[in-house]
Amino acid sequence: MLTAVSPQAAAAGLFPGQGLTDARALRPDLVLAEAEPEADARALEALADWCVRFSPAVAPDPPDGLFLDIGGVSHLWGGEAEMAADLAARLARDGLTARIAVADTAGAAWALARSPAAEANPRILAPGKAEAQPLAPELAGLPTTALRLEPAAVERLARLGLRRIGQLAGLPRGPLAKRFGAKVLLRLDQALGRAPEALAFRRPPTPWFARLDLAEPVSAPEDLARLCRDATLRLCARLEASGRGARRFRLDFHRVDGAPVGLELGLSRPARDPDRIARLFLPRLESLDPGFGIEAVSLQAAEAEVLAPGQSDLASLLEPIEGPEALAPLIDRLTARLGARRVWRSRPLASHVPERSVRRAAAREAEAGPARDGPTGGWPAWRPRPLRLLPRPEVLEAVIALTPDEPPRQFRWRGRVHRIRLAEGPERIGAEWWRTGIEAVRTDQVRDYYRVEDQDGARLWVFRSGLHDHDRPVRWWLHGLFG
Amino acid sequence: MDGDRRNRLAALRTDIRRLERMAGPVRGRLSLGDPRLDSALPGGGLSLGQWHEIGGEGSEAETGAAPAAFAARLAAALLARPDQRGRSAVWILRRDDLFPPGLAGLGLPAERLVGVCARDEAEALGVAEDALASPGVGVVLAEVGAVDLTAGRRLQLACEARGGTGLVILRRPFGGGGATAGGTAAATCWRVAPAASAPNLGGLGLGPPRWRLRLARSRGGRSGAWLVEAAGTADEGEADVAHPLRLVAELGDRDLAAPAAFSAAG
Numbered sequence: 128m129l130t131a132v133s134p135q136a137a138a139a140g141l142f143p144g145q146g147l148t149d150a151r152a153l154r155p156d157l158v159l160a161e162a163e164p165e166a167d168a169r170a171l172e173a174l175a176d177w178c179v180r181f182s183p184a185v186a187p188d189p190p191d192g193l194f195l196d197i198g199g200v201s202h203l204w205g206g207e208a209e210m211a212a213d214l215a216a217r218l219a220r221d222g223l224t225a226r227i228a229v230a231d232t233a234g235a236a237w238a239l240a241r242s243p244a245a246e247a248n249p250r251i252l253a254p255g256k257a258e259a260q261p262l263a264p265e266l267a268g269l270p271t272t273a274l275r276l277e278p279a280a281v282e283r284l285a286r287l288g289l290r291r292i293g294q295l296a297g298l299p300r301g302p303l304a305k306r307f308g309a310k311v312l313l314r315l316d317q318a319l320g321r322a323p324e325a326l327a328f329r330r331p332p333t334p335w336f337a338r339l340d341l342a343e344p345v346s347a348p349e350d351l352a353r354l355c356r357d358a359t360l361r362l363c364a365r366l367e368a369s370g371r372g373a374r375r376f377r378l379d380f381h382r383v384d385g386a387p388v389g390l391e392l393g394l395s396r397p398a399r400d401p402d403r404i405a406r407l408f409l410p411r412l413e414s415l416d417p418g419f420g421i422e423a424v425s426l427q428a429a430e431a432e433v434l435a436p437g438q439s440d441l442a443s444l445l446e447p448i449e450g451p452e453a454l455a456p457l458i459d460r461l462t463a464r465l466g467a468r469r470v471w472r473s474r475p476l477a478s479h480v481p482e483r484s485v486r487r488a489a490a491r492e493a494e495a496g497p498a499r500d501g502p503t504g505g506w507p508a509w510r511p512r513p514l515r516l517l518p519r520p521e522v523l524e525a526v527i528a529l530t531p532d533e534p535p536r537q538f539r540w541r542g543r544v545h546r547i548r549l550a551e552g553p554e555r556i557g558a559e560w561w562r563t564g565i566e567a568v569r570t571d572q573v574r575d576y577y578r579v580e581d582q583d584g585a586r587l588w589v590f591r592s593g594l595h596d597h598d599r600p601v602r603w604w605l606h607g608l609f610g
Numbered sequence: 611m612d613g614d615r616r617n618r619l620a621a622l623r624t625d626i627r628r629l630e631r632m633a634g635p636v637r638g639r640l641s642l643g644d645p646r647l648d649s650a651l652p653g654g655g656l657s658l659g660q661w662h663e664i665g666g667e668g669s670e671a672e673t674g675a676a677p678a679a680f681a682a683r684l685a686a687a688l689l690a691r692p693d694q695r696g697r698s699a700v701w702i703l704r705r706d707d708l709f710p711p712g713l714a715g716l717g718l719p720a721e722r723l724v725g726v727c728a729r730d731e732a733e734a735l736g737v738a739e740d741a742l743a744s745p746g747v748g749v750v751l752a753e754v755g756a757v758d759l760t761a762g763r764r765l766q767l768a769c770e771a772r773g774g775t776g777l778v779i780l781r782r783p784f785g786g787g788g789a790t791a792g793g794t795a796a797a798t799c800w801r802v803a804p805a806a807s808a809p810n811l812g813g814l815g816l817g818p819p820r821w822r823l824r825l826a827r828s829r830g831g832r833s834g835a836w837l838v839e840a841a842g843t844a845d846e847g848e849a850d851v852a853h854p855l856r857l858v859a860e861l862g863d864r865d866l867a868a869p870a871a872f873s874a875a876g
Contacts, residue, residue: 454747464737515674
């Protein structure tokens, strides 16, 4: 069966849904290609990402459509018609045929884009026309297939002679829903703006969006830096005007070849100081590959919060010396430079397994931790813990220890012999059976920890794995170092 | 001739004083916990608003355990000062093996500590500089292989920006060759080695850790060596960071030359 046909094939009388044998009989010289729905879906997703240059809110509409929410961004092109023309021109340059329509509702835009008239030029439905009473002729004349209905529903409507949207809209609502299902009514209402429609946007829509278009592609680092600063200035001016600051920023450079390259930035508290935000982006611009050039840049902000006017200006003059606010700029700088995984605060976790007793929290996370008990901050003081914990325990060689449960007298670690003069322990630490289930717990997983001091006074944290067993040699490990 | 010599000496002394002043203003002194220790340091304590170098001896140069413990005691005492209220410590690592429960046992609370793991030496020093010059940072602990004169001078300038104190822990990679620092711009240079501890009172378990402390260089002061014990750690039940160290004995140069004498003494 044919799933798609080229314009030439359509002219020869072929159509999607036609049987292969019929098509071959009609045109024996037919060139066939296997349908690849997965690849088409991937291409649509890629196109959705590419479309972010036009609006941050892009929703793929499989198998062959894209919704762009251009509310509040079309003025950047000088109007909806100019924006649609630009989109059409850019798509055509990349060899994509597209039909574009702009309307107040997603349903009406869908219907118009699939009307034959959209083939030549983008269709623009003037604001307010989709909801107009009586129905605007542009919509009333469209076939019922334009309502995104099931083929069966379209067929049932056609049997009663209902072929145009205008005919449907005139019918009483109750009998229409009863006869053809609530779906028909819902689609009609969505197209005419009587029912809301939620689109699944690739990125959450944000009203905080700034973009710059370039006449000529650029790729020099200093140009990228300037673009970054300009976009930041624009967005921050808007944030400032509305008395807000944002915690998350995303900077996207749109390359000539269509692949967007972007940087994310998270702040510990809302900000709108353009210098500071640009400074956090600048060192990371080097890591971006501009390809054959950048033709547009977009910056969007999320998690916008109310920030008192003038607060940011004051803050730069009188930086607080105390409290977590004082540390926030440093943590933002370090996180932007090194990555969030390399900057952290440690939090106690209720686990007696040493490796699991520390949780690493993002350093920008607020101070509010669990209630602390005692000066050791949640870790019990009576359990001695080393200053350095080896990433994985290292096995000890030539261990001399009395069985079954004496601390070692002597061992070799990293080529050095340590003679033990003092020891403390054992502290027995078993597997956390409540994690895996009691049957998974084995006695050879039990660790007996000793704190030992060698002939030089170096203090080490060693453990014996498993309970004493005559058949099996005991193994000793070094897990940490005390100072 | 004699007068000429005296004049030259006086001129040189003025030069030295001027050079020392160039080292930047001191923002207070941190008591190490014993007057005999403090008196060896110019001004009667560890100078704040400057940076100090802490190295290990023997295998400690690789593991960096005793130097880190000594630095943690100093940092804990520093953060406990009333003028450091609300400030944090930033600990910059190259090898990610710091265990916060152990630091908490030494009196350095985890909630006032920000950990940073740098990818290379230059980045570690860069982060240290940035942190020292930032508000809200009381002390920066940086584990690096070596600090050359230029890097040291930059650290000093960063310290002066906001009065942060730097503690640089020298640590060389496992099995790697030792990077021997020539000159240094640090206010003081310490060498820390573990020492055999006294048994705990009552004979059960280990007592507080002891260190052989050597002040290898001190700007405007003299060097010295001591046997000290960490005071007021979790080992003693109650945490007291006001007096981080307890002096056990003053050591002469001869004692330093033969450290074996101490292991036998234990």
